[in-house]
Amino acid sequence: MAMELEIPSDVRYIERVVEVVARQCAQFAYSARQVSLNVPVALTEALANAILRGNHETLGKQVQIRCDVNRERLVLEVVDQGIGFDLTECLVDVTSPENLVREDGRGLFLMARLMDTVERFASRGNVVRLTLRRHD
Amino acid sequence: MSFALRKQGDIVVVDVEGQLIVGNRQELKQKVLDELERGEKKFLIDFSQTGYIDSSGLGVLVSLSKKIREQGGELRLANLNDDLKTLFELTKLDTLFQIADTRERALESF
Numbered sequence: 001m002a003m004e005l006e007i008p009s010d011v012r013y014i015e016r017v018v019e020v021v022a023r024q025c026a027q028f029a030y031s032a033r034q035v036s037l038n039v040p041v042a043l044t045e046a047l048a049n050a051i052l053r054g055n056h057e058t059l060g061k062q063v064q065i066r067c068d069v070n071r072e073r074l075v076l077e078v079v080d081q082g083i084g085f086d087l088t089e090c091l092v093d094v095t096s097p098e099n100l101v102r103e104d105g106r107g108l109f110l111m112a113r114l115m116d117t118v119e120r121f122a123s124r125g126n127v128v129r130l131t132l133r134r135h136d
Numbered sequence: 137m138s139f140a141l142r143k144q145g146d147i148v149v150v151d152v153e154g155q156l157i158v159g160n161r162q163e164l165k166q167k168v169l170d171e172l173e174r175g176e177k178k179f180l181i182d183f184s185q186t187g188y189i190d191s192s193g194l195g196v197l198v199s200l201s202k203k204i205r206e207q208g209g210e211l212r213l214a215n216l217n218d219d220l221k222t223l224f225e226l227t228k229l230d231t232l233f234q235i236a237d238t239r240e241r242a243l244e245s246f
Contacts, residue, residue, distance in 0.1 A: 011157075012159050015155060033218075036188065036219050040155075041190055044157055044188075045190055045191055048190065094228075100229070100232060102195075102198070103198050106195065107190075107191040110191055110223075110226070114226075
């Protein structure tokens with residue numbers, strides 16, 4: 001099942017998108033943990049990055065979400081109109097003693113830990129692609 | 137999603153209903169900081185009615201913990217479900233916070 005959504009650069013839209021995608025995963029019998037933790041948190045992080053850092057909450061700039069889900073795997077692509085970022089450079093070990101007390105910096109770390117793969121590339125916008133294999 | 141604050145003795149108990157994420161974290165932060173400014177010192181955040189928390193929500197908890205400690209206060213967390221426990225373990229924030237299994241145990245721990 002494939003679908004595309006588009007939302008304004010406003011964090012208030014995040015929960016609705018997450019609900020729609022999590023519901024699709026539940027219909028394909030993804031595990032309870034994947035439906036209630038992995039997908040919601042990782043997708044929230046990707047959307048927040050796109051809205052806040054990619055589009056800088058600019059009115060008129062949209063965030064696109066492409067969702068392709070089946071009984072094997074979920075592929076999510078979140079597309080913003082920003083200049084992109086280097087995944088490796090931005091991914092910090094938030095569990096190190098010096099980073100543990102930081103207020104920010106956990107978003108990419110959580111995406112990487114909760115998804116099987118996280119990729120970033122440019123293709124008619126800045127794309128973050130999250131992939132998750134279905135668990136029973 | 138909303139935050140309900142009530143006093144239980146000298147402890148401010150905050151119930152997080154729904155998600156604690158980028159869209160509402162400032163509301164929680166402001167409510168707790170307002171109480172701190174009024175002189176409250178003991179805070180318990182109860183997650184029994186919470187769905188999920190994102191990195192912004194975790195960041196606000198870290199920030200509040202620091203601010204409460206700076207004012208000589210204490211913060212406890214309670215009732216994390218298995219998903220939330222996993223989040224705290226992944227980020228090692230379980231080592232930073234005092235987390236109780238139940239509200240009662242958290243209240244007793246002050």
